[in-house]
Amino acid sequence: MAWVILVVAGLLEVAWALGLKASHGFTRPLPSLFTILAMVASFYLLAQAMKVLPVGTAYAIWVGVGALGTVMLGILIYGDSASPLRLISLVLILAGLVGLKLAA
Numbered sequence: 001m002a003w004v005i006l007v008v009a010g011l012l013e014v015a016w017a018l019g020l021k022a023s024h025g026f027t028r029p030l031p032s033l034f035t036i037l038a039m040v041a042s043f044y045l046l047a048q049a050m051k052v053l054p055v056g057t058a059y060a061i062w063v064g065v066g067a068l069g070t071v072m073l074g075i076l077i078y079g080d081s082a083s084p085l086r087l088i089s090l091v092l093i094l095a096g097l098v099g100l101k102l103a104a
Helices: 002-022 029-049 055-078 084-103
Strands: none
Touching (some): 002 029, 002 055, 055 084
């Protein structure tokens, strides 16, 4: 169950990262509120997962899920660059996350 909680925490990290952009520096009330709620929920779930999982593994997975999701949605939603080097880098991050899960 800790792994599921951790992945949800990572997905919430994606939500708050995208929310930061949508909030325009916390000048838009609704996106700002959404961002803050997603941050709190993400950190809370990360803390719950860390009760069971090793701290280094949990943190790296949380950051990795957040990074992968944010970059992918940045490409899809905001038209961020999808250069071959960026995509290869995402594959390497994913490989690292799989390695951490297998080693846990």
